[in-house]
Every structure is written in C-alpha cells, then in structure tokens.
Amino acid sequence: MAPRKTASVSSRKTAAKPVKKDFAGGTIAEFSKEDDLKAYREMLLIRRFEEKAGQLYGMGFIGGFCHLYIGQEAVVVGMQLALKEGDQVITGYRDHGHMLACGMSARGVMAELTGRRGGLSKGKGGSMHMFSKEKHFYGGHGIVGAQVSLGTGLAFANRYRGNDNVSLAYFGDGAANQGQVYESFNMAALWKLPVIYIVENNRYAMGTSVSRASAQTDFSQRGASFGIPGYQVDGMDVRAVKAAADEAVEHCRSGKGPIILEMLTYRYRGHSMSDPAKYRSKDEVQKMRSEHDPIEQVKARLMDKGWATEDELKQIDKEVRDIVADSADFAQSDPEPDVSELYTDILL
Amino acid sequence: MPVEILMPALSPTMEEGTLSKWLKNEGDKVSSGDVIAEIETDKATMEVEAVDEGTIGKLLIAAGTEGVKVNTPIAVLLQDGEAASDIDTAKAEAPKAEAPKAEAPKQGDPEAPAASAAPVAAQPRADVPSDPAIPAGTEMVTMTVREALRDAMAEEMRANDDVFVMGEEVAEYQGAYKITQGLLQEFGARRVVDTPITEHGFAGVGVGAAMTGLRPIVEFMTFNFAMQAIDQIINSAAKTLYMSGGQMGAPIVFRGPSGAAARVAAQHSQCYAAWYSHIPGLKVVMPYTAADAKGLLKAAIRDPNPIIFLENEILYGQSFDVPKLDDFVLPIGKARIHRAGKDATLVSFGIGMTYAIKAAAELEAQGIDVEIIDLRTIRPMDLPTVIESVKKTGRLVTVEEGYPQSSVGTEIATRVMQQAFDYLDAPVLTIAGKDVPMPYAANLEKLALPSVAEVVEAVKAVCYK
Numbered sequence: 001m002a003p004r005k006t007a008s009v010s011s012r013k014t015a016a017k018p019v020k021k022d023f024a025g026g027t028i029a030e031f032s033k034e035d036d037l038k039a040y041r042e043m044l045l046i047r048r049f050e051e052k053a054g055q056l057y058g059m060g061f062i063g064g065f066c067h068l069y070i071g072q073e074a075v076v077v078g079m080q081l082a083l084k085e086g087d088q089v090i091t092g093y094r095d096h097g098h099m100l101a102c103g104m105s106a107r108g109v110m111a112e113l114t115g116r117r118g119g120l121s122k123g124k125g126g127s128m129h130m131f132s133k134e135k136h137f138y139g140g141h142g143i144v145g146a147q148v149s150l151g152t153g154l155a156f157a158n159r160y161r162g163n164d165n166v167s168l169a170y171f172g173d174g175a176a177n178q179g180q181v182y183e184s185f186n187m188a189a190l191w192k193l194p195v196i197y198i199v200e201n202n203r204y205a206m207g208t209s210v211s212r213a214s215a216q217t218d219f220s221q222r223g224a225s226f227g228i229p230g231y232q233v234d235g236m237d238v239r240a241v242k243a244a245a246d247e248a249v250e251h252c253r254s255g256k257g258p259i260i261l262e263m264l265t266y267r268y269r270g271h272s273m274s275d276p277a278k279y280r281s282k283d284e285v286q287k288m289r290s291e292h293d294p295i296e297q298v299k300a301r302l303m304d305k306g307w308a309t310e311d312e313l314k315q316i317d318k319e320v321r322d323i324v325a326d327s328a329d330f331a332q333s334d335p336e337p338d339v340s341e342l343y344t345d346i347l348l
Numbered sequence: 349m350p351v352e353i354l355m356p357a358l359s360p361t362m363e364e365g366t367l368s369k370w371l372k373n374e375g376d377k378v379s380s381g382d383v384i385a386e387i388e389t390d391k392a393t394m395e396v397e398a399v400d401e402g403t404i405g406k407l408l409i410a411a412g413t414e415g416v417k418v419n420t421p422i423a424v425l426l427q428d429g430e431a432a433s434d435i436d437t438a439k440a441e442a443p444k445a446e447a448p449k450a451e452a453p454k455q456g457d458p459e460a461p462a463a464s465a466a467p468v469a470a471q472p473r474a475d476v477p478s479d480p481a482i483p484a485g486t487e488m489v490t491m492t493v494r495e496a497l498r499d500a501m502a503e504e505m506r507a508n509d510d511v512f513v514m515g516e517e518v519a520e521y522q523g524a525y526k527i528t529q530g531l532l533q534e535f536g537a538r539r540v541v542d543t544p545i546t547e548h549g550f551a552g553v554g555v556g557a558a559m560t561g562l563r564p565i566v567e568f569m570t571f572n573f574a575m576q577a578i579d580q581i582i583n584s585a586a587k588t589l590y591m592s593g594g595q596m597g598a599p600i601v602f603r604g605p606s607g608a609a610a611r612v613a614a615q616h617s618q619c620y621a622a623w624y625s626h627i628p629g630l631k632v633v634m635p636y637t638a639a640d641a642k643g644l645l646k647a648a649i650r651d652p653n654p655i656i657f658l659e660n661e662i663l664y665g666q667s668f669d670v671p672k673l674d675d676f677v678l679p680i681g682k683a684r685i686h687r688a689g690k691d692a693t694l695v696s697f698g699i700g701m702t703y704a705i706k707a708a709a710e711l712e713a714q715g716i717d718v719e720i721i722d723l724r725t726i727r728p729m730d731l732p733t734v735i736e737s738v739k740k741t742g743r744l745v746t747v748e749e750g751y752p753q754s755s756v757g758t759e760i761a762t763r764v765m766q767q768a769f770d771y772l773d774a775p776v777l778t779i780a781g782k783d784v785p786m787p788y789a790a791n792l793e794k795l796a797l798p799s800v801a802e803v804v805e806a807v808k809a810v811c812y813k
Contacts, residue, residue, distance in 0.1 A: 090556075122593035129591035138559055139592070143583050149549050150584060153556020160512065160538065160562060183549025190544070345594035346628050348652040 029243035043073035069097035071268035074294035078241025091170035106327035116334035145178030155195035174205025189226040192257035220262035235263030488669035496638035500645035514541035515567030551577030558598040568604035585654035586629030603657035617786035619750035638668035643678030683730035689719035696747040707803035742773035
C-alpha cells in the first residue's frame with residue numbers, strides 16, 4: 001500500500017508542474033502596501049463574518065447546512081484581485097467567502113443565512129444558494145460538481161458573445177472526482193473556453209482525506225489528458241494566489257482556453273456545523289493555524305515592513321467587526337419573507 | 349431462381365422511403381457489397397448494398413419513386429444461367445422475405461390495415477379541426493412534424509442572435525433524426541454546436557449559458573439519455589429562479605424525442621411527460637400535430653423559463669396542416685379540443701392522440717360521440733378545459749403511452765375528482781402503457797403499449813355500454 005501523504009502545506013510542492021512551459025507558476029506576486037492592506041481587510045471580513053455565522057448557527061438563527069470558509073480566505077481574495085468588471089464567479093456550497101469577495105453585501109448574505117426577506121435570495125435560497133447578477137456571481141450550488149459545467153457554460157456564453165470576460169469555476173478536491181468535471185474539461189479544451197478551474201484542495205471531502213478518495217492526488221494534473229495546463233499554488237499565501245490568478249486570467253483572456261489552478265489550502269472548521277472533524281488530529285489543525293494562517297501572514301508582513309502599526313490594524317479589525325455586527329443585527333431583526341413569497345419566482 | 353431485392357428497413361421507425369437513385373442498371377453484374385441504390389429514409393440517405401451475386405434482371409421501382417413501402421420488391425437479381433424471362437416465375441412465388449414483417453406491429457399506427465402495395469402519399473396526413481388560436485381562413489401548408497420543428501428553430505434563430513442549438517450530431521450530421529437539417533448551413537458552427545457525447549456536461553453548459561441570458565436549445569438525441577443530465581435540468585435549470593429570489597433563471601429549451609420508438613427495447617422506450625411534470629419551475633410541452641409542434645416550439649424558445657419539449661420519433665414523419673403565417677406562435681399551457689363530442693371525454697397528448705383519434709372513430713360507428721382534448725402542455729396543465737368538457741359529458745378517459753403509476757392520467761383523474769366530482773357519472777379510467785420495462789419482442793412490445801381496443805373498451809365502460 002502506498003504511504004499516506006500527511007505533509008503540511010509547507011512541505012507539499014508549491015512549484016508548478018506545467019503541462020506547457022508558458023506559465024511561471026509558484027511565483028509570489030509583489031504586493032504594495034495598499035495590496036496587502038486590501039487583502040488583509042478582505043480576508044479578515046470573511047474570517048469575522050464566518051465566525052459570526054457559526055455563532056448565529058449555534059444560537060439557532062441559521063438553520064440547515066452551513067459550511068464555513070475559515071482558513072481558505074486567501075484563495076478567493078487572491079483570485080478576485082486579478083479580475084475585472086464582467087468576469088464571472090461560480091462555486092459550490094462553501095460560498096460565503098466568494099460572495100463577500102465579489103462585493104455582495106454582508107447584510108444580504110447574513111440575512112439570507114437567517115432566512116429573512118432582506119437576504120440576497122429573499123430568504124428562499126439559504127447558505128448554499130445565493131446569486132448576484134450585478135456582481136456576476138452565479139451561485140452558490142448545493143450539488144457537488146454541478147457548478148463546474150455551469151461555469152463552463154458561463155465561459156461558453158462569453159465566447160459566444162465575443163467578449164473578453166473570464167469565468168472562474170471553483171470546486172473542491174471532493175467535487176474533482178465527479179464525472180461532469182471531466183465532461184466540462186473536455187468541452188472547455190475542445191472549444192477553448194475562457195474558464196479558470198480552481199480546485200480548492202482543503203484536503204478533506206467532508207470526512208474523506210484526499211489520499212483515501214483520489215487515485216491521482218495532484219489535482220493540477222487532472223486536465224492533462226485534455227491538454228489543459230494546471231498548476232499547484234500555495235493557497236494559504238494570498239500573493240501566490242494573486243500571481244497565479246494574473247497568469248491564469250491572461251491565459252484565458254488571450255484565447256488560449258481553460259486552465260486549472262489547484263489551491264493547496266485548509267479549512268479550520270468541520271465540513272459543516274455538525275461535523276466533529278474526528279478524521280484529523282487537533283495538532284494538524286493547530287499547526288496550520290499557527291504556521292500558515294493566511295491572515296496572520298499578511299499581518300506579520302504589514303508589521304515587519306512598517307506598513308501598518310498595531311493600532312492601525314486594530315482600527316481595520318474594528319471596522320470589519322462593525323460591518324459583521326451590523327449584518328448580524330440586520331439578519332436577526334429583518335422580518336421573515338412574506339408568506340406570499342412561497343409562490344413567487346417559480347416561473348417568469 | 350431469380351432473387352427479389354426488397355425495399356429494406358433502414359431505421360427503427362422507417363415504414364417507407366424514397367428510392368432516390370439506382371447505381372446499377374438492368375444487365376449490370378453485381379457482387380455482394382456493391383452499392384446498388386440510394387434510399388432516403390425518414391432519417392437519412394442510405395446506400396443499399398447487394399447481398400447476393402448476380403445480374404440485375406429488372407428494376408421494378410423507378411428512381412425517384414416516393415413512398416415505397418418496406419419489403420416491396422424493388423429489383424430482381426438473376427443468378428447464373430437465368431434470363432429475364434425467368435422473372436415472372438419468381439414473382440409468382442410467395443414473397444418469402446416478407447413473411448416476418450407481416451407480424452411486425454406498426455408503431456404509432458397500431459390498428460392500421462396491412463400496408464398496401466399501391467403507391468400512396470409520401471406520409472399519412474392527419475386532419476385536425478381548426479384551432480381557435482389560428483385565424484379563420486388562414487392558408488395551410490402540409491408539412492411533417494420534423495419540418496415544423498426545424499422551421500420553428502430556424503425562424504427563432506433568425507429573429508434572435510441569442511438563440512442557438514447544441515447537442516449530439518445537430519450540426520454536421522444534420523441531426524440524428526434530421527430535426528436540425530440545414531441549420532448549420534444557415535447559421536454556422538457558432539450557433540449550431542455539435543457536442544461530444546456528454547449529456548450531463550452539455551446540459552450544464554447550456555444552463556450556465558442560459559443563466560447569462562442566452563437562449564439555448566439543447567437537443568437530447570433522445571430523452572432517455574437526458575437521465576444522465578437530469579440533475580442539471582431539475583436542480584440547476586428549474587430551481588435557480590426560486591433560489592435566487594427571482595434574480596436569474598434559465599431561459600432554455602431541452603428538446604428531443606421521448607417515449608417508445610419501435611423495437612428499441614427498455615432503455616430507449618419511455619415517456620418522460622409524467623417525470624418532468626412533477627417539477628415546479630419547469631414547463632412541459634408535448635405536441636401531437638405539426639402545427640402544435642411549430643407554434644409551441646417557437647413559444648418555448650421565447651419563454652423565459654426552462655422548458656421540457658417532448659417530441660416523438662414516430663410522429664416526426666407524420667404530416668399535418670400548418671398555418672402559413674410569418675410568425676405562428678401558440679400559447680403554452682392551453683389544451684386544444686381536437687374533436688367535439690357529447691358522450692365522453694378522452695384526454696391525451698403526444699402520440700397518445702393516435703389511439704384516442706382511432707378509438708373515437710370506432711366509437712362513433714357504435715353510436716358514442718367522443719370529445720377529444722389534446723393537452724399539448726402537461727405543465728402547466730389546462731385543467732379548466734378538461735373540466736369544462738367533463739361538465740358536458742360526465743365521463744372521462746385518459747390515454748398515454750407512459751407507465752401507469754403516478755402518470756399524467758392519474759394526475760388528471762385526481763384533480764377532476766377533487767374539482768369536478770359532482771359532474772362525473774362514472775369513475776375516471778386511465779389508459780397507459782403497461783407497468784413493465786419495454787420488451788423487445790414484437791408481440792410483447794405491442795402488448796406493453798396501449799391499444800385502440802383498450803381505449804374503446806374504457807370509453808364504453810364509463811358510458812356503461
């Protein structure tokens with residue numbers, strides 16, 4: 001039996017293994033003070049928002065499933081930094097971070113989590129199903145892997161319309177084993193569709209570790225048989241994500257077809273609120289938090305370079321906490337949808 | 349003894365074809381494997397190869413002849429030592445090769461008399477009473493359901509650049525059932541998109557494109573294959589509008605043949621009308637006539653909702669009158685009274701209508717005047733039209749080819765019982781396919797489908813006759 005891989009992110013290879021040689025990969029983007037401050041703030045917003053969502057779930061304000069993004073913030077924030085107006089985003093059910101990064105309002109997301117009328121889907125979608133036409137966010141999908149074909153369809157529409165928009169289809173290491181992912185890879189490569197497939201490899205598909213579920217654990221190479229280039233990226237370092245995103249976006253926008261970015265990342269919390277996460281050790285989680293936390297990395301850098309003082313960072317923390325507290329207050333006080341909403345939005 | 353070459357059946361649904369061209373002349377020697385003729389079937393132009401060796405003694409059917417029935421002798425092959433003068437002897441022999449075909453059921457035409465050898469019109473033409481949606485005095489043209497569907501797509505594609513068609517073999521092959529014939533030539537590969545054999549994937553691609561506002565027509569070669577894609581149809585296409593609080597939906601048409609074809613057995617023979625009609629967020633259309641196929645497909649393409657458009661392989665080749673109008677669009681969700689009557693109501697849709705129509709003719713001869721309602725749309729269902737008819741007749745029988753449990757008929761029966769109980773003079777009877785996977789054997793297949801006799805018996809039963 002092959003040895004199980006239990007390596008931490010730092011010992012996993014982050015150097016790219018390109019199919020083609022036109023992608024540097026493994027590079028770290030140069031971040032200015034403004035870039036780091038922006039990344040810090042955006043990631044912190046997701047962190048604090050998710051912590052609050054977890055709290056509200058515990059208090060019974062949020063029902064059903066609730067999958068938190070804590071630990072993975074650098075992925076979506078780094079990717080978003082490379083996009084322009086018109087680029088589209090679609091993801092699975094661990095989607096709160098993506099929505100905040102796309103600029104959807106914290107109030108709208110939180111009120112959707114509590115099932116209130118001010119939620120982004122009027123309270124009818126819930127944690128896994130939110131959308132924003134304005135922000136080009138196409139959900140929020142609860143069926144594992146479905147968003148990959150849908151995201152390929154977004155790219156198809158871009159090519160059909162002849163614009164230069166790029167679509168970002170996020171999915172996890174678990175979804176990466178779904179058949180329609182490869183059906184999509186085939187069509188995207190065949191038709192040179194401008195889609196970036198982002199595999200958020202957080203090492204566990206619910207409770208099943210990557211090595212127990214995947215014959216090929218290097219997800220960046222999952223497109224090799226279609227000739228889709230793929231790269232592994234340190235998904236805990238927002239600068240590495242941004243660098244990979246820049247190159248991937250350029251690849252797609254210039255008409256070279258799809259590309260795969262495997263983000264090596266980690267979720268600190270369980271798969272969902274009811275998951276005790278007994279499939280991994282507390283030490284493993286603690287080691288990731290203490291050595292690779294995406295937010296702490298940026299914070300340390302800001303301090304080391306003298307780009308922000310402790311007080312200035314505390315001020316950002318306060319602003320973020322205020323946004324989250326406001327969203328939580330709104331989400332608890334906003335009324336439930338009117339009963340007439342039961343029968344609306346079924347057909348146009 | 350001279351060998352008769354018979355008109356071959358070259359597709360599961362082919363009953364007749366056009367002998368387009370002879371590639372051999374009388375007196376030519378042929379070896380097995382030589383192409384001797386080209387035949388146009390209901391799906392494609394096919395080459396016919398010789399099976400036996402010999403010399404063409406006589407060509408019995410002239411090139412260009414339409415409507416040549418399967419198993420009609422088309423040529424006589426002379427073998428060594430035989431002369432053209434031997435041909436008469438051959439013709440006097442019983443047509444051996446024809447024997448098994450005599451047992452074969454004629455799908456979609458189950459009670460039809462044996463095929464006549466005499467030349468007939470290329471396709472049977474059905475008369476349909478006037479539709480209130482069609483202005484009186486409108487000029488009509490005869491066309492097949494196949495042509496009507498193609499024209500509907502072509503017209504909508506001309507009118508709106510956001511409309512495109514995708515699916516397996518829709519472009520270069522011209523459609524597995526020739527429904528997209530000519531579209532590639534007119535609209536190009538950008539808008540007529542051949543996909544790999546990847547239903548789950550391309551259904552998702554279509555829905556994703558629709559979520560951005562494009563209007564895809566996704567053709568499934570048959571709806572049996574759409575089972576691979578049913579998650580994208582139901583979980584993505586049908587529910588997104590609701591889940592997004594009305595922000596975005598999927599204006600998409602999923603179309604293709606549904607239901608039993610002919611002798612294609614269990615995995616290729618089932619009707620999806622009841623399946624999809626279960627789902628809020630979908631509209632389900634299943635036309636019978638060419639006019640309805642055209643008017644409703646145009647409506648479906650314009651509709652902002654996801655539409656399941658169920659066609660039928662056997663109906664593709666049937667001809668009907670279609671209004672000659674620049675822009676003929678019918679309302680989705682409206683039934684059509686196909687035949688007015690006073691004694692009993694028959695409700696059907698799609699190919700089920702063929703049983704209802706024949707049963708009504710037989711019943712008329714027995715003095716029972718049947719009203720036939722063609723639902724046309726299964727969801728939303730035009731129950732008011734059904735109930736209005738039941739108020740008049742007091743008796744109701746439904747007819748469909750799908751499985752009996754949780755069928756469209758049982759849904760109609762339930763709702764009529766709930767909403768028009770006092771008008772019923774007899775229990776509602778539901779005629780459906782049998783509760784079995786479709787068998788292959790010709791006799792069993794015939795038994796698994798509804799029959800005109802069953803419909804006649806059911807109507808007599810509800811009339812207590």
